[in-house]
Amino acid sequence: MKIDNSPARGTRDLLPASVAVRDHVLESITTVYRRFGYQRIETPALEDIARLQGGQGAENEKLIFQVLRRGLPDEVAAGTPVRDLIDLGLRYDLTVPLTRFYGNNHAQLPSPFRSLQVGPVWRAERPQKGRYRQFHQCDIDLIGEPSVLAEAELIEATSQALAAVGLKGTTVRLSDRRFLAALAEAAGLPESSQDGFFIILDKLDKIGWDGVRSELEGLGLPSGSITAALDKIAVLQGLAPAKIGDALADALPNMGAGAIEDLATTTACLDRLAVDQSLSWQFDPTLVRGMGYYTGQVFEISHPKMRSSVAGGGRYDKLIGRSLDRDVPACGFSIGFERIVDLLERGTRRDTIALLAETDVPTIEILATARTLRSQGQPIETIRRSGKFGAQLTRLENAGFAAFIHLRNDDGAITRSEMRTLGRPDPVEMPRPL
Amino acid sequence: MKIDNSPARGTRDLLPASVAVRDHVLESITTVYRRFGYQRIETPALEDIARLQGGQGAENEKLIFQVLRRGLPDEVAAGTPVRDLIDLGLRYDLTVPLTRFYGNNHAQLPSPFRSLQVGPVWRAERPQKGRYRQFHQCDIDLIGEPSVLAEAELIEATSQALAAVGLKGTTVRLSDRRFLAALAEAAGLPESSQDGFFIILDKLDKIGWDGVRSELEGLGLPSGSITAALDKIAVLQGLAPAKIGDALADALPNMGAGAIEDLATTTACLDRLAVDQSLSWQFDPTLVRGMGYYTGQVFEISHPKMRSSVAGGGRYDKLIGRSLDRDVPACGFSIGFERIVDLLERGTRRDTIALLAETDVPTIEILATARTLRSQGQPIETIRRSGKFGAQLTRLENAGFAAFIHLRNDDGAITRSEMRTLGRPDPVEMPRPL
Numbered sequence: 092m093k094i095d096n097s098p099a100r101g102t103r104d105l106l107p108a109s110v111a112v113r114d115h116v117l118e119s120i121t122t123v124y125r126r127f128g129y130q131r132i133e134t135p136a137l138e139d140i141a142r143l144q145g146g147q148g149a150e151n152e153k154l155i156f157q158v159l160r161r162g163l164p165d166e167v168a169a170g171t172p173v174r175d176l177i178d179l180g181l182r183y184d185l186t187v188p189l190t191r192f193y194g195n196n197h198a199q200l201p202s203p204f205r206s207l208q209v210g211p212v213w214r215a216e217r218p219q220k221g222r223y224r225q226f227h228q229c230d231i232d233l234i235g236e237p238s239v240l241a242e243a244e245l246i247e248a249t250s251q252a253l254a255a256v257g258l259k260g261t262t263v264r265l266s267d268r269r270f271l272a273a274l275a276e277a278a279g280l281p282e283s284s285q286d287g288f289f290i291i292l293d294k295l296d297k298i299g300w301d302g303v304r305s306e307l308e309g310l311g312l313p314s315g316s317i318t319a320a321l322d323k324i325a326v327l328q329g330l331a332p333a334k335i336g337d338a339l340a341d342a343l344p345n346m347g348a349g350a351i352e353d354l355a356t357t358t359a360c361l362d363r364l365a366v367d368q369s370l371s372w373q374f375d376p377t378l379v380r381g382m383g384y385y386t387g388q389v390f391e392i393s394h395p396k397m398r399s400s401v402a403g404g405g406r407y408d409k410l411i412g413r414s415l416d417r418d419v420p421a422c423g424f425s426i427g428f429e430r431i432v433d434l435l436e437r438g439t440r441r442d443t444i445a446l447l448a449e450t451d452v453p454t455i456e457i458l459a460t461a462r463t464l465r466s467q468g469q470p471i472e473t474i475r476r477s478g479k480f481g482a483q484l485t486r487l488e489n490a491g492f493a494a495f496i497h498l499r500n501d502d503g504a505i506t507r508s509e510m511r512t513l514g515r516p517d518p519v520e521m522p523r524p525l
Numbered sequence: 526m527k528i529d530n531s532p533a534r535g536t537r538d539l540l541p542a543s544v545a546v547r548d549h550v551l552e553s554i555t556t557v558y559r560r561f562g563y564q565r566i567e568t569p570a571l572e573d574i575a576r577l578q579g580g581q582g583a584e585n586e587k588l589i590f591q592v593l594r595r596g597l598p599d600e601v602a603a604g605t606p607v608r609d610l611i612d613l614g615l616r617y618d619l620t621v622p623l624t625r626f627y628g629n630n631h632a633q634l635p636s637p638f639r640s641l642q643v644g645p646v647w648r649a650e651r652p653q654k655g656r657y658r659q660f661h662q663c664d665i666d667l668i669g670e671p672s673v674l675a676e677a678e679l680i681e682a683t684s685q686a687l688a689a690v691g692l693k694g695t696t697v698r699l700s701d702r703r704f705l706a707a708l709a710e711a712a713g714l715p716e717s718s719q720d721g722f723f724i725i726l727d728k729l730d731k732i733g734w735d736g737v738r739s740e741l742e743g744l745g746l747p748s749g750s751i752t753a754a755l756d757k758i759a760v761l762q763g764l765a766p767a768k769i770g771d772a773l774a775d776a777l778p779n780m781g782a783g784a785i786e787d788l789a790t791t792t793a794c795l796d797r798l799a800v801d802q803s804l805s806w807q808f809d810p811t812l813v814r815g816m817g818y819y820t821g822q823v824f825e826i827s828h829p830k831m832r833s834s835v836a837g838g839g840r841y842d843k844l845i846g847r848s849l850d851r852d853v854p855a856c857g858f859s860i861g862f863e864r865i866v867d868l869l870e871r872g873t874r875r876d877t878i879a880l881l882a883e884t885d886v887p888t889i890e891i892l893a894t895a896r897t898l899r900s901q902g903q904p905i906e907t908i909r910r911s912g913k914f915g916a917q918l919t920r921l922e923n924a925g926f927a928a929f930i931h932l933r934n935d936d937g938a939i940t941r942s943e944m945r946t947l948g949r950p951d952p953v954e955m956p957r958p959l
Contacts, residue, residue, distance in 0.1 A: 094849070099571045104569075104629060105567040106633060111565075128904060134538055135659050136615075136645065139533050158615075165607055166604055167601045170600055172600055173599055173610075176610065181592075191532070201921075203909075215595050225569050240891060240907065356888050454790050454794060455677075458678060470561075470562060486635070
């Protein structure tokens with residue numbers, strides 16, 4: 092008899108070694124953000140379907156797991172639209188729930204409010220290697236802070252969080268949507284086409300400058316304007332931080348003073364951080380970020396071992412207003428939790444000692460011995476002797492035990508051995524830093 | 526404009542103070558079980574609907590949130606059964622996923638396998654005060670240990686976990702399904718009616734002895750047999766532990782020697798534990814436990830402040846066999862996570878210090894000061910001065926800050942005050958033990 096015990100298509104079971112890595116990442120991140128005053132919140136997995144389909148989720152709205160209404164008849168009447176059968180859906184991100192949460196609870200929250208969310212989201216994507224239909228997101232948001240103190244703090248805290256997880260050698264890239272908007276405007280693009288401009292520029296990594304140029308031509312921009320815009324980007328790339336402000340003012344007189352001042356402040360803060368904590372950063376005029384709701388600075392953090400960024404975020408001052416009767420400034424960072432977990436080595440070694448008890452040792456003596464050993468601070472797992480001794484030791488080693496203690500019954504006298512190490516002598520450790 | 530930001534019906538948002546209590550409970554429980562060798566696993570929220578409706582979940586199967594198949598046409602054809610529209614559901618407990626998990630992954634798991642699961646489950650219950658459609662369960666299981674070492678260890682570990690959370694003064698109650706089965710058999714009940722007998726006895730708390738008697742009569746049992754059975758229960762209630770074995774053998778000669786020996790072992794272990802760690806326990810012949818899958822000893826832990834038990838479990842040697850081609854002995858304990866969280870006081874005090882910065886302090890100086898203070902080990906949250914000073918201090922106090930540091934710009938010189946406490950002088954603390 093073969094029983095199918097596989098998890099639902101596109102989902103996965105997490106075994107102890109995987110959960111240990113995930114817990115390590117989660118705990119490291121949480122510890123760092125707590126030092127900055129961020130507090131964890133939680134929202135339900137289910138949201139009303141109308142909220143999830145409100146347009147904020149872009150392409151993700153096509154991937155919602157939809158939940159059937161309760162109390163339906165066994166058979167559906169002819170011509171019933173499927174949408175009438177559903178009322179809830181599983182969240183596809185943590186941003187839609189956060190805006191609802193803030194709208195619902197802002198009266199009880201401090202201002203500014205520093206929020207940390209870590210939790211599962213669901214997307215009915217075509218299953219493929221390394222991608223799952225349930226995965227974790229990790230979002231950090233500062234709501235109610237209008238100045239770039241938010242941006243600079245989030246970059247500092249997130250760089251530290253990534254270092255705590257074991258990701259050293261990261262680089263921060265910074266840009267501003269207002270710079271990109273001014274660039275598009277100077278090139279002669281009407282405001283209504285700016286989103287298209289952003290989307291094309293965002294593809295630079297994949298399609299290169301020539302690809303960007305030809306797609307911009309497809310938007311109806313004259314070749315001269317495109318050249319002028321791309322030339323400006325080229326000039327700004329790789330400028331020394333101190334020169335960015337002047338260069339921007341020169342290149343784009345239509346860019347507001349506020350945006351330039353904000354960039355000056357953030358870059359000064361990052362420069363100081365580069366000295367204090369060896370932060371590595373750059374202004375990147377090609378950085379766009381995918382979501383449409385950003386209104387100011389945007390940023391990403393990359394790591395040499397990864398092709399895509401490990402974290403990204405930006406300011407979104409007009410989003411909270413969709414769930415309140417007024418706008419509230421906000422800035423957020425999203426850490427690629429699953430990407431980071433995938434990067435870390437899985438250590439199977441545990442700090443638990445096996446108490447290997449011969450079968451003739453009474454249960455009460457096994458438990459009492461384990462209790463004594465635990466009271467000395469040592470995690471102890473009791474295991475009955477079975478099969479050949481050497482083979483069982485190999486099994487213990489494979490299960491990640493670093494050592495064992497042998498418990499025997501010698502004619503009624505219960506004796507235990509010294510602790511004996513198993514297999515490789517290397518120390519017990521958590522996943523290694525990269 | 527009034528926007529509805531409430532969470533989906535029957536669900537709730539968790540604010541920082543609530544999450545802090547939940548994290549405290551979770552961390553305390555996890556720390557204790559880790560000392561016994563238990564390891565966390567995770568399974569997906571979604572399971573195939575056929576698995577969830579396999580009969581193991583009893584009444585809970587009526588409360589499943591069902592998920593619509595992807596790729597359906599916009600309109601459903603006439604006469605389509607609703608069940609054809611769904612393929613997945615949200616898990617209603619952690620036991621169905623655990624049996625599937627073990628069946629799917631047993632080749633990679635040690636034997637015995639000590640599992641710790643904490644996570645959300647979903648039930649479409651009628652919303653009512655204090656009950657939610659998404660709530661956490663916390664299950665601990667020892668799979669592959671045939672002896673009552675499992676039972677005794679689970680009771681020890683769980684009592685310690687509850688004490689670590691702050692629940693002192695708990696009492697363990699112990700019984701055995703094999704005792705109850707022998708009692709039913711001796712009373713003349715055919716095996717097929719035993720489940721009915723268990724269900725009625727389980728209601729003793731609510732309907733009293735007379736109620737139990739009359740419902741047993743409804744099962745068709747002669748009055749004399751009922752009296753004999755209830756008399757036997759009365760005799761066994763409150764017996765000294767040392768006498769339970771003999772009393773059971775006397776009262777129920779049809780009860781197997783194995784069950785009596787198991788009770789003798791467990792009670793000896795609990796007696797030792799009563800000495801070592803002041804465990805309080807009793808044999809309770811009226812204890813049944815709700816689920817049908819128990820095969821041996823069952824147990825609950827109660828706390829004087831709660832009407833229902835805070836944890837319960839038992840042996841279920843025939844359940845894993847439903848997802849494997851062989852039976853695997855197993856024993857588990859489930860901790861009433863939400864009930865415990867509800868019991869604990871919510872402390873709003875935080876260990877974070879507010880760095881209150883006057884508006885003329887440059888952002889770079891605010892961040893650098895915060896960085897210096899954090900490097901001394903102190904969590905620091907930066908907050909801009911706004912409104913009247915005293916009113917802002919009150920807001921900080923209400924937000925849970927215990928102290929603040931004032932950052933000023935005196936003609937270009939940045940100065941910070943000593944740390945000053947806010948409000949009540951009592952120390953920062955986690956939820957108080959009961």
